[in-house]
Amino acid sequence: MSTYPPFAVAVDLAVFTIRDGALAVLLVERGEEPYAGSWALPGGFVEPDEDAEQAAWRELREETGMERFPGHLEQLKTYSAPDRDPRMRVVSVAHVALAPDLPEPSAGTDAADARWWVVDDLLEGRDDLDGPALAFDHRQILLDARERVRAKLEYTTLATEFVAEPFTLPELRRVYAAVWGAPPDLGNFRRKVLGTEGFVVPTDVRGQATEAGGRRALLYRRGPAQVVSPPMARG
Amino acid sequence: MSTYPPFAVAVDLAVFTIRDGALAVLLVERGEEPYAGSWALPGGFVEPDEDAEQAAWRELREETGMERFPGHLEQLKTYSAPDRDPRMRVVSVAHVALAPDLPEPSAGTDAADARWWVVDDLLEGRDDLDGPALAFDHRQILLDARERVRAKLEYTTLATEFVAEPFTLPELRRVYAAVWGAPPDLGNFRRKVLGTEGFVVPTDVRGQATEAGGRRALLYRRGPAQVVSPPMARG
DNA sequence: CCAAAAGTGTTCCGTATACACCCATGA
DNA sequence: TCATGGGTGTATACGGAACACTTTTGG
Numbered sequence: 408m409s410t411y412p413p414f415a416v417a418v419d420l421a422v423f424t425i426r427d428g429a430l431a432v433l434l435v436e437r438g439e440e441p442y443a444g445s446w447a448l449p450g451g452f453v454e455p456d457e458d459a460e461q462a463a464w465r466e467l468r469e470e471t472g473m474e475r476f477p478g479h480l481e482q483l484k485t486y487s488a489p490d491r492d493p494r495m496r497v498v499s500v501a502h503v504a505l506a507p508d509l510p511e512p513s514a515g516t517d518a519a520d521a522r523w524w525v526v527d528d529l530l531e532g533r534d535d536l537d538g539p540a541l542a543f544d545h546r547q548i549l550l551d552a553r554e555r556v557r558a559k560l561e562y563t564t565l566a567t568e569f570v571a572e573p574f575t576l577p578e579l580r581r582v583y584a585a586v587w588g589a590p591p592d593l594g595n596f597r598r599k600v601l602g603t604e605g606f607v608v609p610t611d612v613r614g615q616a617t618e619a620g621g622r623r624a625l626l627y628r629r630g631p632a633q634v635v636s637p638p639m640a641r642g
Numbered sequence: 643m644s645t646y647p648p649f650a651v652a653v654d655l656a657v658f659t660i661r662d663g664a665l666a667v668l669l670v671e672r673g674e675e676p677y678a679g680s681w682a683l684p685g686g687f688v689e690p691d692e693d694a695e696q697a698a699w700r701e702l703r704e705e706t707g708m709e710r711f712p713g714h715l716e717q718l719k720t721y722s723a724p725d726r727d728p729r730m731r732v733v734s735v736a737h738v739a740l741a742p743d744l745p746e747p748s749a750g751t752d753a754a755d756a757r758w759w760v761v762d763d764l765l766e767g768r769d770d771l772d773g774p775a776l777a778f779d780h781r782q783i784l785l786d787a788r789e790r791v792r793a794k795l796e797y798t799t800l801a802t803e804f805v806a807e808p809f810t811l812p813e814l815r816r817v818y819a820a821v822w823g824a825p826p827d828l829g830n831f832r833r834k835v836l837g838t839e840g841f842v843v844p845t846d847v848r849g850q851a852t853e854a855g856g857r858r859a860l861l862y863r864r865g866p867a868q869v870v871s872p873p874m875a876r877g
Numbered sequence: 878c879c880a881a882a883a884g885t886g887t888t889c890c891g892t893a894t895a896c897a898c899c900c901a902t903g904a
Numbered sequence: 905t906c907a908t909g910g911g912t913g914t915a916t917a918c919g920g921a922a923c924a925c926t927t928t929t930g931g
Contacts, residue, residue, distance in 0.1 A: 412690045413648040416722070416733050455647045455731065459722040485720045485735045487651070487694040496690065498651050498733070500720045577883070595920060597884075620930030621882030637872065640920060812910070830893065855903035856909030875893065885926070899912070
């Protein structure tokens with residue numbers, strides 16, 4: 408029979424939102440060693456009386472400062488390399504969260520600072536100064552998280568988690584544009600969303616016009632549908 | 643700053659194969675409390691110098707008695723409910739493994755017995771005697787694992803992991819029939835597999851005829867392709 | 878009346894679907 | 905030559921790709 412080696416179990420969070428037409432992720436600046444001064448995904452240890460998902464919701468509330476986090480949360484993958492944390496053996500259950508555009512976050516208790524970063528600036532290895540290198544194995548976690556989000560937009564209704572209700576179809580289309588890098592074809596997009604029963608439910612209200620004028624778009628709310636079949640076409 | 647509560651970290655394995663035209667999973671009969679005499683997914687604790695995936699490969703070799711397990715392994719999900727193990731706080735990183743038809747397994751060191759079970763007999767809640775109830779939260783893990791396999795067959799080439807090389811297309815088609823409950827349309831199936839570059843690579847050899855005669859099918863090997871786009875149609 | 882943004886329609890074409898039909902083999 | 909299983913062909917229709925066009929609103 409094997410021994411029962413002691414581990415610490417943590418959760419790490421890749422919290423995504425759409426800011427200025429780009430996919431953005433919440434990072435915190437670490438105040439303590441190791442990696443003091445580096446930027447990392449928010450996270451923390453799982454408490455004795457909670458499971459990983461509850462720990463993730465708790466961290467989400469703490470880091471965003473919101474009583475009730477208004478978005479989607481799901482488990483991503485568990486990272487367990489023996490040397491991923493130099494202090495001790497830490498296994499991290501990574502999660503992905505999606506939220507509509509949120510206010511600038513405030514620094515948490517154990518973080519020096521917290522802010523949103525454009526994901527592509529962090530991950531695309533361009534030499535001209537972009538985002539900072541990430542602490543621990545968080546670059547890999549962020550890569551996996553972005554891929555999960557990209558894939559799930561194709562065959563689920565998850566895009567609606569990135570917009571606040573009520574929302575317009577052009578708003579929703581800009582979510583796809585931000586995540587995929589290019590907007591889906593306008594006509595095909597509308598036929599897909601409106602043709603998928605339960606994707607969105609229309610209201611009889613129209614949104615505000617922009618400064619420069621233009622037709623005012625109809626407002627919608629999220630519908631009960633979860634999957635889109637066949638998948639939304641990726642530009 | 644939070645405390646660092648101690649956890650045990652384990653891996654559990656849902657090892658699938660196709661036996662007699664049905665999806666089957668490997669279970670072990672527990673020899674110790676808790677749940678002594680119950681059937682459970684094979685698994686064990688992660689050692690100090692390995693990550694979860696290495697632990698899963700090790701358990702796979704131990705449980706199947708094979709030096710080199712001839713199949714596919716991937717992480718499924720992590721289960722961490724505080725009361726999932728009555729002895730102590732155990733977090734389990736569940737994995738899914740796929741293998742071609744394997745010999746009857748031998749009982750491992752800490753298991754009283756080990757055998758294959760038809761998955762539907764374990765999961766479909768028919769009242770007439772089927773499979774046994776599973777230990778811990780392993781019924782839920784098995785449900786999630788089956789769903790992962792079903793889904794992945796649609797948009798990946800993973801079905802080839804269920805057959806031993808070289809294999810015929812009818813053999814491969816029977817994999818889909820077993821997992822989905824009904825075979826995909828013959829013509830469409832062939833066009834899909836042969837039309838997806840790198841799904842299979844043909845040999846110039848034909849397989850054996852069955853007792854009752856009939857045309858001998860061409861033999862193929864796995865190709866380098868990983869994804870099938872658009873997905874294989876689910877009956 | 879013009880620009881900007883929302884929304885509609887239409888043609889083309891690949892391909893999934895469903896099903897009928899032909900080929901090879903052993904008893 | 906018949907049953908069995910492997911393999912091929914085809915009419916239909918759905919839906920994505922691309923793009924032109926119409927409608928509504930503010931300046």
